[in-house]
Amino acid sequence: MSTSINLHKNELTGITGKESMDILKKTVDEGLWEEYRDLYSKASELEYIGGFPIQLDIELNASCNLRCPMCPISAESPKGKGKSTWFDFNFYKEIIDYGSKNGLKALKLNYVNEPLIRKDIHKFISYAKSKKILDIYLSTNAVLMDKNMCISLIKSGLSRIQISIDATSIEVYNQMRPGGDFNIVKENLNILTKLKEELKSATPLIRVNFVRTDINEHQVKEFVETWSKKVDMVGIQEFIKPTKSSSKVTSKTSSAKRGSFRCSFPFKQLVITNEKKVLPCCTFWGEEMSLGVLENAKDIEKYWNCEQINKLREVHKKGKYYELEVCKNCVEGGMVDE
Ligand SMILES: C[S@@+](CC[C@H](N)C(=O)[O-])C[C@H]1O[C@@H](n2cnc3c(N)ncnc32)[C@H](O)[C@@H]1O
Ligand code: SF4
Numbered sequence: 001m002s003t004s005i006n007l008h009k010n011e012l013t014g015i016t017g018k019e020s021m022d023i024l025k026k027t028v029d030e031g032l033w034e035e036y037r038d039l040y041s042k043a044s045e046l047e048y049i050g051g052f053p054i055q056l057d058i059e060l061n062a063s064c065n066l067r068c069p070m071c072p073i074s075a076e077s078p079k080g081k082g083k084s085t086w087f088d089f090n091f092y093k094e095i096i097d098y099g100s101k102n103g104l105k106a107l108k109l110n111y112v113n114e115p116l117i118r119k120d121i122h123k124f125i126s127y128a129k130s131k132k133i134l135d136i137y138l139s140t141n142a143v144l145m146d147k148n149m150c151i152s153l154i155k156s157g158l159s160r161i162q163i164s165i166d167a168t169s170i171e172v173y174n175q176m177r178p179g180g181d182f183n184i185v186k187e188n189l190n191i192l193t194k195l196k197e198e199l200k201s202a203t204p205l206i207r208v209n210f211v212r213t214d215i216n217e218h219q220v221k222e223f224v225e226t227w228s229k230k231v232d233m234v235g236i237q238e239f240i241k242p243t244k245s246s247s248k249v250t251s252k253t254s255s256a257k258r259g260s261f262r263c264s265f266p267f268k269q270l271v272i273t274n275e276k277k278v279l280p281c282c283t284f285w286g287e288e289m290s291l292g293v294l295e296n297a298k299d300i301e302k303y304w305n306c307e308q309i310n311k312l313r314e315v316h317k318k319g320k321y322y323e324l325e326v327c328k329n330c331v332e333g334g335m336v337d338e
């Protein structure tokens, strides 16, 4: 795998090893997979919208076991913690049933939360798989990813998993991911890799993630070099200033490439929060632009084609994100002058 990180001009994450996504083609209908990737590429270029989002991100619980300083969940535990925030399985099924008949191709099972807090996550994955959703994935801190969890993730048909590590040393990990355990996370990743071999499963593909901040940016190169030999993909995420946080985390990310940034999120996906709010994009700034509340699955089309999201798309098509305060904050808020 190459170790160079190329940030797509319309995205906020650079990924190495993207070619390994082709492995997933062999786990589903190849023609449908090609169609999905083709539409996704067009949406990434802001050239395709379609009648239904290609992807939905669903927040199955609004809680987390860590308190990372760069994440808004560390500022306050949003919307409380625990089972009262759990997304209803029957409503989820309604969404997947409707989505699978109307063009939904991909599903991300988290937003700003820790999805593996739910030990029943496998049933959400299995259901989506049974309805032929092509690409099912999630991002996790992997602290709770023990052997049983790994087996259930593999057997339920999870396509890919993104594991947030953010560091190459315990010291930096502890600053980036307070409450986590660097060694446990690496051990859990080993367990997952071994179990995939034992169960002869090509999935889930494994990507490790790193959010570049002033705490860890001196470790980016080492992180990419170390992990690109061991996992399928490595993601380096641009730091986004949290919506609400007293933390002083920043990043020296170059602003030069941001001037021409056009965001592709509103062309690809909608987020559904645990409170059924519908958001036009998956960074935490999306919460500042809620489109409304989902009463039933059919509402997804209503929100996907509403005036508010169409205006957002127009602004990004023109390359003028800075005209919207929320997008300006999202794109530029985390930068500091070098
Ligand atoms: C909000 S987390 C939710 C999933 C899971 N709890 C995790 O940590 O992977 C999703 C991704 O957002 C990243 N993230 C958190 N704060 C961020 C920030 N300020 N800027 C950019 N990405 C951030 C995390 O590192 C993680 O890769
Ligand atoms: S980045 Fe993930 S693990 Fe860290 S506080 Fe946010 S939701 Fe939790």
Ligand code: SF4
Residues within 6 Å of the ligand: 263, 264, 265, 266, 280, 281, 282, 283, 285, 286, 312, 321, 326, 327, 328, 330, 331
């Ligand atoms: S806030 Fe704007 S720039 Fe940021 S992800 Fe959402 S649409 Fe894109």
